Amino acid sequence: MTAAPTAEPVVDPHPGAEAQEVAAALRAAGLEVRDDDGTRAMYATDASLYRIPPLVVVRPRHVDEVAATLEVARATGVPLTSRGAGTSVAGNAVGRGIVVDFSRHLGRVLEVDPEARTATVEPGAVHATLQKAAAPHGVRFGPDPSTHPRCTVGGMIGNNACGSRSLAYGRTSDNVAGLAMLTASGEQVETGYAADGTPWVRGGEQLVADLRSVMGRHLATARTELDTFGRQVSGYAAQHLLPERFDLTKALVGSEGTLGVLTRATVRLVADAPVRVVVVLGFDDIVAAGAAAPAVVEHGPTSCEGLDSRLLSVLRERRGEGAVPPLPRGAAWLFVELAGDDAAEVRDRAERLAAAGIGVDSAVVPDPAVQARLWRIREDGAGMAGRSPAHRPAWPGWEDAAVPPARLGEYLADFDALVTSYGMTSAPFGHFGDGCMHVRLDYPLDRPDGTSVLREFLVSAAQLVGRYGGSLSGEHGDGRARSELLPHMYSADAIALFAGVKHAFDPANLLNPGVLVDPDPVDADVRVAGVGPVRRLGRTPLAFAYPHDDGDLAQAVHRCTGVGKCRADNSAAGGVMCPSWLATREEKDSTRGRSRVLQDVVRGALSVRDPEVHDSLDLCLSCKGCASDCPTGIDVATYKSEVLHQTYRRRLRPRSHYSLGWLPRWARAVGRVPGAAAVANTSLRLPVLGRVGKAAAGVDHRRSVPAFASRPFRSWPAPPAGGTPGAGTPVVLFADSFSGAFDPEAAAAVVRVLRDAGYEPLLPATQRCCGLTWITTGQLDAAKRILGATVADLARPARDGVPIVGIEPSCTGVLRSDALELFTGTDLEDDARVVAGATTTLAELLSRTEGWEPPDLTGTEVVAQPHCHHHAVMGWDTDAALLARTGADVRRLAGCCGLAGNFGVEVGHYEVSVAVAEQQLLPALDAAPHAVVLADGFSCRTQVADLRDRPSVHLAQLLDAGARWSSREGR
Numbered sequence: 001m002t003a004a005p006t007a008e009p010v011v012d013p014h015p016g017a018e019a020q021e022v023a024a025a026l027r028a029a030g031l032e033v034r035d036d037d038g039t040r041a042m043y044a045t046d047a048s049l050y051r052i053p054p055l056v057v058v059r060p061r062h063v064d065e066v067a068a069t070l071e072v073a074r075a076t077g078v079p080l081t082s083r084g085a086g087t088s089v090a091g092n093a094v095g096r097g098i099v100v101d102f103s104r105h106l107g108r109v110l111e112v113d114p115e116a117r118t119a120t121v122e123p124g125a126v127h128a129t130l131q132k133a134a135a136p137h138g139v140r141f142g143p144d145p146s147t148h149p150r151c152t153v154g155g156m157i158g159n160n161a162c163g164s165r166s167l168a169y170g171r172t173s174d175n176v177a178g179l180a181m182l183t184a185s186g187e188q189v190e191t192g193y194a195a196d197g198t199p200w201v202r203g204g205e206q207l208v209a210d211l212r213s214v215m216g217r218h219l220a221t222a223r224t225e226l227d228t229f230g231r232q233v234s235g236y237a238a239q240h241l242l243p244e245r246f247d248l249t250k251a252l253v254g255s256e257g258t259l260g261v262l263t264r265a266t267v268r269l270v271a272d273a274p275v276r277v278v279v280v281l282g283f284d285d286i287v288a289a290g291a292a293a294p295a296v297v298e299h300g301p302t303s304c305e306g307l308d309s310r311l312l313s314v315l316r317e318r319r320g321e322g323a324v325p326p327l328p329r330g331a332a333w334l335f336v337e338l339a340g341d342d343a344a345e346v347r348d349r350a351e352r353l354a355a356a357g358i359g360v361d362s363a364v365v366p367d368p369a370v371q372a373r374l375w376r377i378r379e380d381g382a383g384m385a386g387r388s389p390a391h392r393p394a395w396p397g398w399e400d401a402a403v404p405p406a407r408l409g410e411y412l413a414d415f416d417a418l419v420t421s422y423g424m425t426s427a428p429f430g431h432f433g434d435g436c437m438h439v440r441l442d443y444p445l446d447r448p449d450g451t452s453v454l455r456e457f458l459v460s461a462a463q464l465v466g467r468y469g470g471s472l473s474g475e476h477g478d479g480r481a482r483s484e485l486l487p488h489m490y491s492a493d494a495i496a497l498f499a500g501v502k503h504a505f506d507p508a509n510l511l512n513p514g515v516l517v518d519p520d521p522v523d524a525d526v527r528v529a530g531v532g533p534v535r536r537l538g539r540t541p542l543a544f545a546y547p548h549d550d551g552d553l554a555q556a557v558h559r560c561t562g563v564g565k566c567r568a569d570n571s572a573a574g575g576v577m578c579p580s581w582l583a584t585r586e587e588k589d590s591t592r593g594r595s596r597v598l599q600d601v602v603r604g605a606l607s608v609r610d611p612e613v614h615d616s617l618d619l620c621l622s623c624k625g626c627a628s629d630c631p632t633g634i635d636v637a638t639y640k641s642e643v644l645h646q647t648y649r650r651r652l653r654p655r656s657h658y659s660l661g662w663l664p665r666w667a668r669a670v671g672r673v674p675g676a677a678a679v680a681n682t683s684l685r686l687p688v689l690g691r692v693g694k695a696a697a698g699v700d701h702r703r704s705v706p707a708f709a710s711r712p713f714r715s716w717p718a719p720p721a722g723g724t725p726g727a728g729t730p731v732v733l734f735a736d737s738f739s740g741a742f743d744p745e746a747a748a749a750v751v752r753v754l755r756d757a758g759y760e761p762l763l764p765a766t767q768r769c770c771g772l773t774w775i776t777t778g779q780l781d782a783a784k785r786i787l788g789a790t791v792a793d794l795a796r797p798a799r800d801g802v803p804i805v806g807i808e809p810s811c812t813g814v815l816r817s818d819a820l821e822l823f824t825g826t827d828l829e830d831d832a833r834v835v836a837g838a839t840t841t842l843a844e845l846l847s848r849t850e851g852w853e854p855p856d857l858t859g860t861e862v863v864a865q866p867h868c869h870h871h872a873v874m875g876w877d878t879d880a881a882l883l884a885r886t887g888a889d890v891r892r893l894a895g896c897c898g899l900a901g902n903f904g905v906e907v908g909h910y911e912v913s914v915a916v917a918e919q920q921l922l923p924a925l926d927a928a929p930h931a932v933v934l935a936d937g938f939s940c941r942t943q944v945a946d947l948r949d950r951p952s953v954h955l956a957q958l959l960d961a962g963a964r965w966s967s968r969e970g971r
């Protein structure tokens with residue numbers, strides 16, 4: 001299958017005999033080995049611009065298995081690259097040979113010692129897991145990179161990571177108390193510090209002697225060229241090997257897996273200041289913000305972060321105006337955090353900073369909720385900057401250079417000019433207090449000369465930083481993006497020193513070759529080079545229009561730059577992404593893993609019908625969590641539909657596509673025949689028939705089959721739902737197939753609430769369906785026919801200004817979003833646009849209805865499960881605000897309920913569906929046995945009934961019951 005019409009498919013040479021030999025040797029050693037094409041695609045890249053498929057991936061279960069893997073690497077001469085969460089931005093965690101994934105099994109926090117304020121961890125321990133273990137003792141690990149919810153301690157040590165609070169907590173190297181590692185030769189070396197702080201080394205006698213000898217040859221260079229300012233991250237930290245301070249622990253941190261394989265780490269913990277106040281300072285431009293940073297740092301902040309309006313524009317486009325809290329006047333800002341023990345003292349310092357006349361305007365932000373929104377902007381910055389201000393894909397490569405902070409302003413001005421001279425655009429941001437700037441650039445990688453432009457730019461940028469006495473990397477390490485450029489920053493003698501250090505540790509260049517010493521070219525193995533636009537797969541044109549990606553599937557799937565936010569529990573921020581990863585903790589079940597596999601599809605390395613592709617998509621719930629929660633704007637639900645469409649178009653499909661995918665059709669047929677609902681309901685509940693029926697329909701036997709309503713909503717006598725019909729303001733009620741056939745009570749409640757609010761709900765003349773089940777099962781020709789007729793029908797009242805009120809959130813979401821994805825560029829585009837604009841949720845309509853007051857629900861305990869599509873497409877904040885007005889005590893759940901339409905019902909998905917429910921929904925239900933369960937989604941209500949045999953209601957039912965209750969009570 002050819003994917004790219006404008007370029008030859010970029011198919012990798014088959015790994016061949018070498019891979020088989022290595023895999024066989026690793027398997028013989030009893031290791032957990034993956035060498036299928038899907039896994040190789042997933043581990044071929046990190047969060048960088050590079051793509052290097054490994055021969056094989058090993059996931060060690062204990063330290064002995066790490067040693068065994070190294071032994072195979074040595075015996076076969078195949079290089080080994082260690083990997084944590086794979087969020088490196090410079091290609092630090094990809095390699096051609098064996099990739100060792102520490103994050104899968106070696107992620108335990110072994111010990112927290114509150115007295116010594118240390119913790120000992122396995123290298124794959126996620127930073128957030130460490131924080132969770134340390135929190136009960138009132139301590140934390142200080143460095144907090146933006147990827148803290150998913151990055152591993154091993155990876156942080158590999159990159160010497162730090163974060164926006166490095167002004168207070170320093171870098172990882174300042175917070176490590178000891179390491180255990182294996183050298184390339186398999187020797188165990190341990191490092192640490194005596195009680196008086198003197199560094200010690202156990203094992204590695206020859207290594208230490210060799211290192212001392214290397215240092216002896218480069219003393220002057222090590223003393224003058226290294227460690228010149230805080231963010232000099234590029235190269236090895238060989239200054240720590242100088243005779244006067246020989247400290248192997250610190251020297252190893254930041255060596256990017258090139259010197260040894262870490263098997264255990266002891267880190268220092270710090271007590272967190274309980275009070276934090278943020279001061280936001282506004283500036284005319286980013287140069288002024290950069291120039292002001294040193295003056296701000298004199299106020300002793302824990303954090304001083306800069307950004308400008310370019311990044312905020314991208315954010316507003318992606319997440320709406322409300323995504324950015326009000327900021328002081330200006331076009332660039334510094335977010336400055338002050339922390340301490342005494343609230344009044346911290347507040348006083350904040351006021352003084354705000355009044356210090358730095359910048360053009362200022363605001364003090366004491367509210368932790370607003371602070372969290374500000375930090376989210378910063379943390380999602382790199383992901384959001386994946387689209388440039390010119391709306392082109394933007395890439396890492398030159399993304400974290402630093403200069404001495406006093407020179408940051410000048411550097412920013414020169415850097416902007418350099419970017420412009422290349423016809424590129426950028427949205428810079430970063431740790432301005434440390435002189436470190438992050439940026440993504442829209443290199444023209446789609447052009448045949450794209451990688452040459454990349455190289456030319458990187459060299460120019462390196463020369464610029466060299467002139468400023470800066471560091472090519474100020475945070476993320478050199479990886480493949482910067483190692484070749486080190487001579488623009490360092491003298492030949494410093495480069496020779498680095499080579500000497502590497503040789504002492506790893507003479508055969510077995511560990512992460514191509515990085516730091518003897519580097520690969522910066523323009524080799526570029527992930528998107530040669531991947532042309534993809535507007536069809538094989539002979540089948542794409543079904544979706546991909547309006548945000550120029551109709552190009554390659555651009556769409558390459559939105560995933562690997563930031564890995566899908567490998568975190570995003571529920572604390574109310575997020576949904578990625579339920580299947582949370583359930584299985586497998587890369588293949590993450591948004592990123594799926595995107596990587598799809599990236600191989602668009603480059604032609606995998607076929608859309610390959611089992612690896614379907615395996616990676618199988619557990620995608622199509623919840624659309626990624627579409628809203630991933631800062632890159634990836635939308636795997638849409639791509640999954642496309643893949644299913646491309647795979648099964650005019651072919652025999654899985655059974656559930658005919659049963660669940662056609663459910664609205666079956667429901668309509670049942671509704672037409674009097675008595676058919678009762679027969680169907682009874683038969684499907686008979687043990688044998690029910691089981692056979694479910695098996696034939698591809699439905700898991702543990703699932704209940706929702707009962708058909710004895711009378712579908714549309715055939716209710718007029719007025720269909722009670723209330724007072726009359727001369728209210730007309731609205732169209734989109735009574736979807738689920739509400740109509742299975743839960744007419746919810747639809748009736750919507751009618752009553754609308755009438756009480758002064759509306760007259762009208763039903764479209766014909767029963768219409770949005771085609772959701774056809775969309776999720778990838779029957780996109782049928783979906784377009786069904787949805788097309790609906791959109792054409794609804795466009796007439798919509799053009800007359802009549803709002804369309806949805807009942808079922810996923811169907812409302814189809815009208816608001818999928819219709820545009822499907823019909824942009826077709827005759828129906830205008831209709832789809834007008835319908836999307838007119839479609840509203842009940843809460844949205846009521847919230848803007850003058851004079852409408854919600855019922856008083858004070859004292860009512862509510863557990864609310866927002867539907868995933870509601871969260872992703874419409875957002876649930878309006879519902880939350882409306883519920884707050886009722887006075888109800890609402891616990892808003894994050895995450896997915898786990899059923900997600902057809903997903904949780906299908907054979908093979910039950911366990912994951914339940915595991916997803918166990919994350920948020922089920923514990924919340926169990927903790928509140930008497931609460932009203934609010935779930936607008938029919939599938940969420942089904943999940944609650946199936947797993948806890950508990951009733952749940954639609955918002956309309958809650959408001960309707962509340963209104964009746966309030967009036968009865970005379971309130």
Ligand SMILES: Cc1cc2nc3c(=O)[nH]c(=O)nc-3n(C[C@H](O)[C@H](O)[C@H](O)COP(=O)(O)OP(=O)(O)OC[C@H]3O[C@@H](n4cnc5c(N)ncnc54)[C@H](O)[C@@H]3O)c2cc1C
Pocket residue numbers: 046047081082083084085086087088089092093102123124144145146147150151152153154155156157158159160161162163164255256257258260261262263379382383475476512562563564
């Ligand atoms: C959106 C985004 C924001 C980021 N923000 C920051 C930031 O604020 N600050 C920051 O410092 N970084 C940041 N990074 C970079 C990266 O997330 C961090 O450096 C992180 O600590 C890497 O951890 P990881 O588990 O993903 O490591 P990986 O990427 O898997 O590995 C990192 C390095 O460590 C090596 N390594 C991993 N495990 C071992 C081991 N057991 N033994 C030997 N070597 C090992 C790898 O070979 C590699 O060279 C960001 C990245 C992204 C995508």
